Amino acid sequence: MNYFVDNSKINGLDDVLKKFGVMLEKHCAEPSSASSKKVQLEFDRLQKNLTKSYSNVLLSQTVANELFESLPIGFVVLDSEIRIVEANATARDLLLLKVSSGEELISQIFTRYIINGMSEFLERIYSSSTTPIELLLSGRNHNGIFAKVFQNYYSLNGQNFILLSIIPVQREHDLMQSLLTYKMVFEHAQEGIMVVNHQFKIQDVNPAFSKITGYRKEEVLGLNPSILSSHQQSPEFYQKMYQALDRDGYWQGVLNNRTKSGEVYPEDLQISTVYTQGTRSRKPAYYVAVFRNILGLVEKEEFLQKQADTDVLTGLLNRKGFNRIYDDMFQSAQREGEELTLIFIDLDNFKTLNDRHGHNYGDELLRNFSKRLRNGLKQRDHIARIGGDEFTIILYQEIPDSALTRIIYKLQEDLKRPYQLFDITFACSASIGIAKYPNDAVDTNSLLQAADFAMYQAKKAGKNQVQYYDHSLYSQEIEREQSIEFIRDAINKNEFENFFQPQHDMETGKLVGFEALMRWRKQADKILLPGDFLHLIADRQEIIGLSIRLIKHLVVEIGLWMAHGFRWPVSINLNAYQLAHPKIRKQLEDIAQNHSQVVPLLKIEVTETALFEKDEVIENNLHIFRELGYELQLDDFGTGYSSIYSLRKFTFQAIKIDRSFVAEIHQGQESSILLDGIIQLLQTLKLNIICEGVESEEQVNYLLERGCDVAQGFLYGQAMDKKALWSYMKKHL
CATH class of the missing domain: 3.30.450.20 (PAS domain)
Structure with a gap:
């Protein structure tokens, strides 16, 4: 069926023409006349023109149908019940309209394709409105198609139809939505x-x-x-x-x-x-x-930053806060060409307070100490607590040496005043190190190292001392650290060993024992004495590991002697740091438990300076060693500060008179009087005496005249390694 051309009128005209032809044939059956022929000719002409016009109409109808089908605008024809009766290719593609096998559309209600806008559409249709409407239609886009729909109404062959023109406006709709979204975002x-x-x-x-x-x-x-x-x-x-x-x-x-x-x-x-x-x-x-x-x-970040940068106990900057401020100020000093002074402060006797009275007292000292620091400096100066009892101060801009000296002196005076800590009064001073940018260092790490080193030097110099950074001392310290690194490497390579110096009875010449002395066999033909290296590690962890290793070797060596029938005692030297260390105590306890037969032959020499430390841990360990069965000897007597009470308190089995007194025999009456007094004192206390550094018969005779029995020195033999030792022992059986 064609929904655009009224064929009924053409068909009706054709019927009339046929009827007229029948009548004409009847009329022409009568005798011909001129008029009949004229009518016949006119009829033929009329029929020919009509046929031509009809053909043109049919051709126009075909063209219209092709045009309808190929237009890029979607066209849909609806009947009076809003059913789809015709749709062109564009509309079928947009709406995915299905066709039957005979290529005729399956009659469907158009409203089933409307997702949004149906009520408004029906209102327009029922009121025959031609105002276009925007609808969201279902179709090839699963989200729907926005389209503008135009309505036209017409009648054909006695029926009413609606021609819908469908124009997709998705881009325009998306653009409008974007504009609306932008406006909403912009406004809100x-x-x-x-x-x-x-x-x-x-x-x-x-x-x-x-x-x-x-x-x-x-x-x-x-x-x-x-x-x-x-x-x-x-x-x-x-x-x-x-x-x-x-x-x-x-x-x-x-x-x-x-x-x-x-x-x-x-x-x-x-x-x-x-x-x-x-x-x-x-x-x-x-x-x-x-x-x-x-x-x-x-403001919130600054608050959180302040909390993160603040030491809870003192209210000063903590290490994190110090690092941030220090980096900023150092960069500013570099940029502006200013001077920066960095001060390191370490409390004296802080550990003593903590050990004796507890951490509550230590915390109270830190709080009071911090208050005095703040009160003694300007508000623009930055103070930080970067460790347990370590503080730093950053002073920005150039400060004349005289002014800095006054600042430090005032701080010292304020800080060393006694502190009232709960129920006790505690005296505390501080060791202070000072370094400056750019005089002492030109980068942040170097300046930190310089100030820390200066403080370390102040600590070494004694309590309540101030030390400015000294590059020559720092260079010496670097060399010292390098030497310690060499020693550490030598320990790992087992280059240290025990040497043995003999001790003899001066009256009989009989061998009575040995002293084990540490030696560093740096090369096959180069052996270093303790004086060359021991002072570098005397109070460091390296000496502990090395001492334990050599003590173990000595226990094995004594065991070998005993297996061969030799029972000479051997003494070992332990300084204050070793005597206080728990690992040394543990090693001696293990020997007493696992090698008890060795204990009577292993004697512990205590340096006189170790007693001067008056360390409770050292005193306690010495008592433990005595209870385990070790004999104690006091070394280098006369060079330190031992008291008669100390000699009695620790029950020393023997006292070793320092070589410096023996060397001065016959060097003058004053030296002899002092040595004689020491010998008489020790004899009065009924303590055995060992004389060190005996190198001549003259010295032997002098000491024998005064009742001394045992000597040790070059006169009898130098310290020897294990190989030489066995030959020496066999010779003195």
Whole structure:
């Protein structure tokens, strides 16, 4: 069926023509006449023209149908019941209309294809409205198709039809939705938005802009954004901003801007460039600035930063805070050409307080000490507690030496005043080290090392001392550390061993024992004495591991002697650091438990300076060693500060008179009187005496005359290694 041409009228005219032809034939059956022939000719002409016109009409109908089918606009013909009776290819593709095998559309209600807008559509149809409507239709897009639909109404062959013209407007709809979304975001965003044209004139702002800056929209349109400037950023700052926009089309950063009322606030700002379209070379068309006032965030961050940077106990900067401030100030000093003074402070006797009274008293001292530091310095000076009892002070800008001396002296005087800690009064001083940039160091780590080293030197010099950084001393310390590293390497390579120096009865010449002495066999023909290296590790962890190893070797050696019938005692030297160390005590306890037969032959020599330490741990360990069965000997007697009480207190089995007294025999009456007095004192206390450094028969005779029995020195033999030792022992069986 054709829904665009009325064929009924053409068909009716054809019927009339046929009837007229029948009548004409009847008339022509009568005798011919001129009039009949004329009528016949006219009829033939009329029939020929009618046939031609009819053919033209049919041709036009075909053209119309082809045009209808191929138009890019979707056309749908609805009957009076809104059923689809015809649709062109475009409409069928848009709506996915199905056709039967005979290529006729399956009659379907058009409204089934309407997703959104159905009521408005039906209202338009029933009122014969020709006003176009926008509908969301189902079809090839699973999300639907936005289309504008035009309605036309017409009658054909006695029936009413509706011609729908469907034009997809998805792009236009998406664009409109984007515009609406942009407008919604623009209007409701919490961040301020400012659109600036390529001439740097403000073209648009959103409500949040007005809320943040205090400027109404109409006040700023057409103005330069510089009206917001706080003038706290340098021209170089803005130059870098513009360079980034030219290069990258984007800039982000934090700056200070000013509100209409003059209040300066920190602003997080992002600027994006919008370029012109359709030109060969892109040019900026607009700049879109999005910003927010971050004052609250900055204040919160500053609060959290302060908490993270603050030592809870003292309220000073902690190590993290010190590092941050120190790095900033050092960079500033470098940039501005200023001087920076770094002071390291370490409390004296802090460990003693903690050990005797507990950590509560130590914490109270730290709090009071910190208060005195703050009160003694200016507010701009930075003070930090970077360790248990370690503090630092950063002084910015150049300070004359005389002024710095006064500052340090005042600090010393304030800090050493007695502290009232709960129920006790405690005296405490501080060791102070000072280093300066750029005089002493030119980078952060070097300056830290310099100040720390100066403090370490002050600590070594005694309590309540101040030490400025000395590069020559630092170089010596570096050499010392290198030497210690060599020693550490030698320990790992087992280059240290026991040597043995014999002890003899001066009256009979009989061998009575040995002293084990440490030696470093650095090379096959090069052996270093303790004086060359021992002082470098005397109070370090290295001496502990090395001592334990040599003691173990000595236990094995004594065991071998005993297996061969030799039972000479051997003494070992332990300094204060070794005597106090728990690993040394543990080693001697293990020997007493696992090698008890060796204990009577292993004697412990205690240096006189170890007793001067008056360390409770040392005293306790010495008592433990005595209870385990070890005999104690006091070494280098006369060079330290031993008291008669100490000689009695620790029950020494023997006292070794230092070689310096023996060397001065017959060197003068005063030296002899002193040596004689020492010998008489020890004899009165009924203590055995061993004389060190005996090198001549003259010295032997002098000592024998005064009742001394045992001697040790070059006269009898130098210290020897294990190989030489066996030969020596066999010779003195």
